[in-house]
Amino acid sequence: MDIPRLLRHYNINFITEGNKHCSNGWVNIHCPFCPGSQDYHLGIQQEGKGVHCWRCGGHTLAQALSRVLNLPEPSVRAIMRGYGANTSQRIRREEAKVSIFPLRMPKPSSSLTAPYKNYLKKRKFDPDKLEQEWGLSQTGPVSLLDGISYSHRILIPIYWNGEIVSFQARDITGKSKLKYLACPKRREKIHHKNILYGKQEKWREEKGLIIVEGVTDVWRLGYHAVATFGIEFKMEQVLQLAKIHDKFFMLFDEEPQAQEQARVLATKLKALGKEVYIEKIKGDPGDMRQEDADYLVKQLMK
Numbered sequence: 001m002d003i004p005r006l007l008r009h010y011n012i013n014f015i016t017e018g019n020k021h022c023s024n025g026w027v028n029i030h031c032p033f034c035p036g037s038q039d040y041h042l043g044i045q046q047e048g049k050g051v052h053c054w055r056c057g058g059h060t061l062a063q064a065l066s067r068v069l070n071l072p073e074p075s076v077r078a079i080m081r082g083y084g085a086n087t088s089q090r091i092r093r094e095e096a097k098v099s100i101f102p103l104r105m106p107k108p109s110s111s112l113t114a115p116y117k118n119y120l121k122k123r124k125f126d127p128d129k130l131e132q133e134w135g136l137s138q139t140g141p142v143s144l145l146d147g148i149s150y151s152h153r154i155l156i157p158i159y160w161n162g163e164i165v166s167f168q169a170r171d172i173t174g175k176s177k178l179k180y181l182a183c184p185k186r187r188e189k190i191h192h193k194n195i196l197y198g199k200q201e202k203w204r205e206e207k208g209l210i211i212v213e214g215v216t217d218v219w220r221l222g223y224h225a226v227a228t229f230g231i232e233f234k235m236e237q238v239l240q241l242a243k244i245h246d247k248f249f250m251l252f253d254e255e256p257q258a259q260e261q262a263r264v265l266a267t268k269l270k271a272l273g274k275e276v277y278i279e280k281i282k283g284d285p286g287d288m289r290q291e292d293a294d295y296l297v298k299q300l301m302k
């Protein structure tokens, strides 16, 4: 399908280069879905195989053109067919497996300053230790990546096979609806839900691995721990776990939903021939006192 030709014929302003939102093989237009500044946020893959806004995410081509041309979708599909689109099939949104967008951190960023360290101290962590061990840094009051605001967040790099492949950003104000903001998906070298968080190089040395939900749980429990980035684990993560070790302790948060997911994950690992124990504590592992966490780990590894 010839997208540039269609856009030219309908006088839709587009660019293919010269703007930070441009990338090879894509044309960019002003996003008709999200309000705010117009800066060519919406990318359309030149053959019409994908439509993605840096701010508001994925759309179908028919939806996007319908908005831009102010025409109902059936009329838009008829137009698209005139430019070589096969609209009898639903257009599948393609998720690139290998990202062509370089991984970047929100800017500006810096090493941890007092308010960010105090947030970590309040959560019973040693900020200097975390900075060293886990490579933490921070954003500021106005930090952006691809037009997305990452203000007032601790930046948590995600390593895999020795390199940073993605990041998470933890709000320190308690005011954001999103406690964690992820790296924009198109910039991840590997989607973080396909891998695990922790000290990968240490996992094999341990007697068993403790599976937890999130990064703060890993910080608390240390090198024995491995996190799935939330309770909604993916099969890819189950297979990664199975590759790493034969013995696991599940330590998800206390609430029923988390415990249910822990049981499901345990069942899947057992089906792969693994030894799995479900452990329960009060609250979240990440909120434990350090002494208590160290003691728990010692007991489990006996």
Ligand SMILES: [Zn+2]
Pocket (backbone or CB within 6 Å): 031, 032, 033, 034, 041, 042, 053, 054, 055, 056, 057
């Ligand atoms: Zn948008």
